[in-house]
Amino acid sequence: MPISDRNAPVLTAAEMRAAEAAVIAGGVPEYALMQRAGKAAAEIIWRAGAKRETLVLCGPGNNGGDGYVIAKALRDYGVPVKVAALADPVTESARQARAEWGGAVEGFFHVETHFAQVVDALFGTGLTRGLEGEVAARLVQLVEASERSYAIDIPSGISTDDGMPLSAVPHFDLCIALGQWKRAHMLRPATGHWRRKHLCDIGIPAPDATLFRLERPRLSPPADDAHKYTRGLVAAVAGEMPGASALAAEAAARGGAGYVRLIGVQSVNRTSHAIVRASMKNEAALSDPRIRALLIGPGLGRGEAGAERLGQALVHSHPVVLDADALWHLAEGAMAALPENAILTPHAGEFAQIFANLSGLDISGTVIELAVTAAQSSGAVVVLKGPTTVVAGPDGRAVVADAAPSWLSTAGTGDVLAGLCAARLAVTGDPFRAAAEAVWLHGEAARLAGPAFLADDLLPYIPAAIAACL
Ligand SMILES: NC(=O)C1=CN([C@@H]2O[C@H](COP(=O)(O)OP(=O)(O)OC[C@H]3O[C@@H](n4cnc5c(N)ncnc54)[C@H](OP(=O)(O)O)[C@@H]3O)[C@@H](O)[C@H]2O)[C@H](O)CC1
Numbered sequence: 001m002p003i004s005d006r007n008a009p010v011l012t013a014a015e016m017r018a019a020e021a022a023v024i025a026g027g028v029p030e031y032a033l034m035q036r037a038g039k040a041a042a043e044i045i046w047r048a049g050a051k052r053e054t055l056v057l058c059g060p061g062n063n064g065g066d067g068y069v070i071a072k073a074l075r076d077y078g079v080p081v082k083v084a085a086l087a088d089p090v091t092e093s094a095r096q097a098r099a100e101w102g103g104a105v106e107g108f109f110h111v112e113t114h115f116a117q118v119v120d121a122l123f124g125t126g127l128t129r130g131l132e133g134e135v136a137a138r139l140v141q142l143v144e145a146s147e148r149s150y151a152i153d154i155p156s157g158i159s160t161d162d163g164m165p166l167s168a169v170p171h172f173d174l175c176i177a178l179g180q181w182k183r184a185h186m187l188r189p190a191t192g193h194w195r196r197k198h199l200c201d202i203g204i205p206a207p208d209a210t211l212f213r214l215e216r217p218r219l220s221p222p223a224d225d226a227h228k229y230t231r232g233l234v235a236a237v238a239g240e241m242p243g244a245s246a247l248a249a250e251a252a253a254r255g256g257a258g259y260v261r262l263i264g265v266q267s268v269n270r271t272s273h274a275i276v277r278a279s280m281k282n283e284a285a286l287s288d289p290r291i292r293a294l295l296i297g298p299g300l301g302r303g304e305a306g307a308e309r310l311g312q313a314l315v316h317s318h319p320v321v322l323d324a325d326a327l328w329h330l331a332e333g334a335m336a337a338l339p340e341n342a343i344l345t346p347h348a349g350e351f352a353q354i355f356a357n358l359s360g361l362d363i364s365g366t367v368i369e370l371a372v373t374a375a376q377s378s379g380a381v382v383v384l385k386g387p388t389t390v391v392a393g394p395d396g397r398a399v400v401a402d403a404a405p406s407w408l409s410t411a412g413t414g415d416v417l418a419g420l421c422a423a424r425l426a427v428t429g430d431p432f433r434a435a436a437e438a439v440w441l442h443g444e445a446a447r448l449a450g451p452a453f454l455a456d457d458l459l460p461y462i463p464a465a466i467a468a469c470l
Pocket residue numbers: 016017020033034035037059060061062063064065066090091122123124125126127128129130131132152153154178179204
């Protein structure tokens with residue numbers, strides 16, 4: 001189940017093949033799908049490149065088959081096209097596509113090197129190993145010599161399921177994904193091999209997907225009769241470095257919570273007066289049954305005092321967001337104390353520290369497998385933060401955020417994200433939805449803030465990010 005109908009599925013190669021097989025079993029021939037794919041890709045290439053001379057590189061499988069369909073469609077648009085094949089077609093559909101192209105097919109190593117446009121239809125989801133050295137080098141040469149380049153489905157040499165290059169892979173202007181997004185379309189380092197990507201819908205639904213691309217969520221304004229408690233009370237517990245929890249608390253207030261209480265802080269410069277302070281000694285402040293989300297970790301400290309505060313905070317079993325130093329203490333053994341609705345927001349280093357030591361947990365794989373395994377083993381929603389952030393739930397669902405600005409790699413942005421997670425948890429009561437919304441709002445606030453911001457600068461952009469979702 002996607003978290004909203006805006007979230008497109010992201011498939012493995014095997015899931016894509018299964019989805020394709022289901023459509024074929026339903027009566028659509030494979031060749032018809034190839035026609036749809038090739039024609040859709042050709043239209044994009046023609047719109048981008050008009051009548052620039054184009055070289056289409058075709059491999060032996062159905063990716064190559066798409067290439068022949070593209071070549072024919074471009075020729076029909078009046079584009080001067082040449083085709084160069086690495087090998088003869090080995091599938092029935094690719095043979096048919098080559099027959100319908102009907103034009104000359106040149107040798108991959110013998111065709112001239114300089115073309116305005118190059119289309120890579122050598123290998124797609126059927127890649128089983130890296131390209132031979134001289135094949136990869138020739139592909140790089142042809143693509144680099146062109147003015148524009150297009151990778152059909154996946155750049156040849158990129159492994160579909162983990163986004164890793166298995167041989168030298170050039171950089172393309174556009175990656176044209178066919179049917180559905182595949183994992184490589186979301187994962188680094190693959191995502192560094194194109195400037196833009198585009199998905200062509202060719203009528204292949206993906207019914208059983210568990211991984212989705214994070215898209216703009218739909219949010220609602222507060223109900224007509226809302227008051228601060230019905231909108232959600234967030235309690236943020238401070239620690240040794242109160243500035244971090246204050247930043248997170250302000251992000252929570254901007255992120256839609258009706259009331260934010262900052263507990264255990266003596267003095268913080270410049271915190272909004274709307275954020276209510278309370279002492280750690282005031283037990284009622286922490287046990288308050290109206291608390292819909294407890295936030296602890298930013299600036300907590302790794303000493304005894306931090307551990308003690310975490311223990312005090314978890315006693316009440318409020319829905320919780322655990323970040324930063326709270327995760328550090330968690331790694332020291334507090335995992336069992338997690339309440340039912342918990343969100344953990346580790347970056348890669350914290351993630352390794354928490355989950356590496358859990359016995360029997362296989363933490364190999366891409367960030368997707370890591371986050372899903374961690375969520376399933378901990379029973380919490382895991383937000384694995386990084387250049388590609390993954391939100392995973394204990395039920396195996398995950399969303400991947402592939403487009404966050406790299407300017408987010410600055411101190412304090414994690415505190416802002418934790419505050420947003422708490423706000424959305426207080427508002428929605430659903431930790432998976434909350435974390436996905438928070439990651440999107442965080443990325444959007446960063447996009448709006450532009451380059452070289454401080455984490456504090458994100459705060460005034462959060463309302464505009466929310467406005468984009470209403
Ligand atoms: N999924 C869909 O709905 C549609 C997909 N289309 C396109 O089809 C490809 C997938 O096609 P497939 O034939 O499964 O695979 P490829 O074309 O990617 O390549 C398979 C052949 O290549 C050989 N191979 C694999 N790796 C290498 C390598 N490094 N060097 C040389 N040869 C390689 C492989 O042979 P083996 O030796 O491994 O047995 C195959 O012969 C998908 O990406 C889409 O572009 C449809 O056209 C539309 C619907």
